[in-house]
Amino acid sequence: MALETIKWLPSPNFDDRDKTVPIDMLVFHYTGMKTGAAAIERLCDPAAKVSSHYVVEEDGRIFSLIREDKRAWHAGLSFWRGARDINARSIGIEIVNPGHEFGYRPFPKVQIESVKSLAANVIARHAIPARNIVGHSDVAPARKEDPGELFNWRDLAESGIGLWPGDIAQMPVSYDTLAKGEEGMAVRALQDALQEIGYEILPDGRFGKALTQVVRAFQRHWRPERVDGIADPETQARIYAVLSEVRRLT
Known part of the structure; x- marks a missing residue:
């Protein structure tokens, strides 16, 4: 869909941005409601107190709800790379999909092509770095x-939207599976890596509930074939590969 055909559907759910905080993040969401119309209605309902800058329908139509120079209310309690007010520094894009509660399904190609066009435009105008192009689950893995x-x-x-690790088969190190209940230096190294990527995690060397949630969020983004919160060898290899890519681009 051509960006010039974006439809303006203003939502009252926003406030002013702090002009000293740059827009340096892009956060993708799914709507998680039965229909796109229901999602847009909620995002425009003052009582709901939620919103996003854009909504992309399954047929590729794009709706603009909040001006980019305003702070939309899409991320909630969240964290990425030391920042807690993600709304203050991000653009939020809601992608229509029923989500896990109402029948999660693949995103149509026409929808993804619109997402790509919109995201590329946003990234170019705000010079958003690849490491800051994330999902809602990345910034709020517990929720x-x-x-x-x-x-x-x-x-x-x-x-050109976000980052993806190189060939993990080229990595010379093999890993033992790590899971909830384990402790030690390997767990601490995993926590340090995830923290450097951007996740909020206390590096205490203990594989508890919080680390399980973060590993699961990482898997949803970079190892979608397995989403169980267990750091098996391939998940660990991908974590360190993503970290390497983050460092290369920093």
Whole structure:
């Protein structure tokens, strides 16, 4: 869909941005409601106190709800790379999909093509770095699952939107599986890596509930074939590969 055909549907759910805080993040969501119309109605309902800058329908139509120079209310309690007010520094894009509660399903190609066009435009205008293009579950792993494991992050990265790790088969290190209840230096190294990527995690060397949630969020983004919160060898290899890519681009 051509960006010039974006439809303006103003939502009252916003406030002013702090002009000293740059827009340096892009956050993808799924709507998680039965229909796109229901989602837009809620995002425009003053009582709901939620919103996003854009909504992309399954047929590729794009709706603009909040001006980009305003702070939309899409991320909630969240964290990324030391920042807690993600709404203050981000653009939020809601992608229509029923989500895990109402029948999660693949995102149509026409919808993803519109997402790519919109995201590329936003990224170019705000110079958003690849490491700051994330999902709601990345910034709120204890609360959120969206946009979920069916969202093709690799496809977006190949179009210049976000990052994807290199060939993990080239990594010389093998790993033992780590899971909830384990402790030690390998767990601490995993926590340090996830923290450097951007996740909120206390590096205490203990594999508890919080680390399980963060590993699950990482898997939804970078290892969608397995989303169980267990750091098996391939998940760990991908974590360190993403970290390497983050460092390369920093």
